[in-house]
Amino acid sequence: MSGQTPGAIPGARFMDPVVLARIGNLELVSRAVCDGFINGLHKAPYFGASVDFAEHRGYVPGDDIRRMDWRVWARTDRYYIKEYEAETNMNFSVLLDVSKSMDFGSRGITKFDYARILTACLTNLVHHQRDRVGFVAFDSEVVAHVPPSAKHMDTVLHTLDRLKPGRPGGRMRGPLHKLAEHFGRRGVLVVISDFYEDPEEIVDAVTPLRFRGNDLIVFHVMDPAELEFGFTDAQAFEDLESGEQMPVVPDAMRKEYVSLVKAHTDALQQKFSEVRVDYTLLDTSKPLDHALHRYLSSREKKLRVR
Amino acid sequence: MGVLTPLFFVALAGLAIPVLIHLIQREKKQIMRFPSLMFVQRVPYKSIQRRRIHNWLLLLVRMAAIALIVAAFARPFFNSGAIDTPTGTGAREVVVVLDQSYSITYGDGWERARAAAYDTINGLGPDDHGSIVLFASGAEIALRSAASGERQRLTAAVAAAKPTAGATRYAPALKVAGSILAESTLPRREVVLISDFQRGGWRGEEGTRLPAGTTVTPIAIGGGDDLANVAVTGISLVRSTFSGQDRVAVTAVVVNRSMRSLNGGQLGLEMDGRPVQSQPITVEANSSTSITFEPVTVAGNFLRGTVRAGSDALAADNEFHFVVTPAQAVRVVVIDRTGGGPSVLYLTRALAIGDAPRFETTLRQPGAVTDDDLARASVIVVNDVEVTAALARRLQGFVERGGGLFVAFGPRATWASDAGDGGVLPATAQAPVDRSRGDAARIGTLEYTHPVFEPFRAPRSGDFAAARIYGYRTVMPADGAQVLARFDGGAPALLERRVGEGRILLWASTLDLGWNDFALKPVYLPFVHRTMRHLAGYSEPAPWLTVGQVLDASFGVTAGQPATGTVLTPSGRRVSLDDEGAEVLELGEQGFYEMRGRVADSVTGVVASNVDTAESDLTPIDPKEIVAAATGGPDAAREANASAAPLTPEAQEQSQRLWWYLLCLGIVLLGADTLISNRLSKT
Incomplete structure (x- = not known):
């Protein structure tokens, strides 16, 4: 299931995220992805x-x-x-991190664009299943909020289209705790972020979203450069959020860096599973189907509600 | 090998430039914007690795290029071998110059100095010759040019040497060493100068140049700065009279030349070897203090005093000797017409004042002068009286035996002589001059070089012109008389003549207010005192001398005592002085020298001898300064070179051509640097 080579099945299945990012129209992108994805599943999304x-x-x-x-x-x-x-008919909301650190991409697509396309796709998918869609953008505060509604598909896409990551992220705890009180009705909440915080603080920030029976799915979006640290030249690195600079010799520290990132994702995986939250690490160089699969399997569990 | 412009080596600091470039040049690359440095910062800091040198070859090439170019600008040249000859191979003439001044005893300096001398002697080769020169303020050859086989004699000469009480003087020692070397026929000449190298011992003396090609090896015997070193550098004596007895108060100056303060020490005063007083002393580091003892009665002649400040690393300067004797009064007989009337009031009042010396005045009428008066008096003042021929003869005899005569020629004065003239007087008195009408006469010119007027030489030191002279006697100076002062009209006012052993002063006016108001002027008192001291030949005996000064037979001997005999040194050695006084004795020891008469072996004089306190200042001089002065330094080397073999311009250029090759090599390396860096930048 290589994301780099488009599949032979007609449609836009497993389309390269870089290509998707160039399309620009989120509605078109999401429709192409979802139709292709659903066709590939051979299963109608609207069985009554x-x-x-x-x-x-x-x-x-x-x-x-x-x-x-x-x-x-x-x-x-x-x-x-x-x-x-x-x-x-569920409430479905995407909570998207729009902090400055998301505005990074080493392979033609930034984490923010990837997350935006993912949000559009999920929203499209959910909308076709006649669920109510909502959207929240946050950094250190809540930036944009579209309440869940069956009619808000266009609003969500429009809001997504306008968003630009501009401010530093800060701690997630503030905006997420505020939102946890807001989602009164049970539904599915999807959090998309690059999670540059300590795992304990992330789990502490995200967990309250589950308190009212919401099903929580967490997508951790990372660029391949963040995961593999494939830089070669010694140069100064500047933190996108704080602006702090420090000289870095990538060759000398790659091993430690990768192991630290691995420890971070492993810790997130473990801590989220302890609180029964679905956690998925997404590589922006990979197609979106993995994320969609994760959502649908979660959705399947939610259908068993009496 | 040398360099012409060594200052250019400062540019070697430029070697840091390529290193810095190699270390920092990568920081100028584009900045990588990264989502978060959260994990990067957790990685143990490796920036030091980041600053490592990436390309050693390039760095070395660049540094070598800079170093070569700098060396080229410094203009290196090859020395010719001419001046190296003396220090080449061959037998040596080694002169060991050993400091034996008392400062070498500071701490264990003397033992170390001798050990250094032994080392030098042991280092002599089989063909070498060695000499031992001992020096303090003077220098002596302990052993001249002994062959290396006579090493035991050299060692014995050093072993027999002892530190003296003298001060350090390098010039005589170097001159002696130079004379030894000048007579040597050996090819290599060397002076080993073992000393504590005090700055006070070197005055930049000229003429201490050693023979060309001589090598001077200084061996500095430095003492520790932490050792205590207190010195009594001087005393002052204040005399007073109490109950008819002379008393003297001693004030001593104590200098602490060490780096730590002295607390709780005692400064003792000994008189005739007995401790009489003690005072606590506290002196801060590198400072001085003065301490005054209670007055001590001067009981008899030659009272020997010593101020002693404990003992420390340099003991010789801790004691200071002096000799005091009761002040000798100057006996003055005043022959006056009235024997004590108003005419001598001002003179006797002036003589009654003064302690140094004290004047004992006796008034006599011309007919009452006895032989006893003449025998006891030092000075006789003839105050405007008629001197008969008999008295004139007696006075002449008095003067010829060494006495002093002051004659005031007022209106009544006459001097009867057998020849009918002024006799022994400096001048013949003639008619008086009346200046009571119109402007009074003034004292115009003075002979300031004369001892009487010498204290008035400086400006505002006494105005003789303030005195108004209403009358004076014109006088005709005799042969051999010297006019010491003149009136404003040019007439002599004061004249002097030596007669036999004594002197006669003639004052052509009065000493009272009869003819002038001189007695009312401030200069009158010092004038009278200076005149009497001069006529009496009075001089304060020096309470002490310094080691190195010369003692002749007459020094410190009281009047009337036989002036010849033997001298007993502080170490108990007897030295005979010639009757003629031609032989003198140089003070070489610290303590009291006793002068004894030949007949009864009685003490005729005592002289205190102290070390030169400047020697206790141990501030060192850079031995190179002395070496440079003795050998002539680089200039001498150049002169020797020039005199040995004058170089042709071609040869001179040849010896300095090295810079050209260095510069070419540096430029080639810069080219290589360009190639290497271009290649590296492409990869």
């Missing part, structure tokens, strides 16, 4: 969950007599109500 039978239960006064199973009454002379798998 309401036609799935679940069980019978005895009639109690007040039940709608239209849901009574007359065939069972005919055979047993008892009133039974036919129950189906519940069809719920």
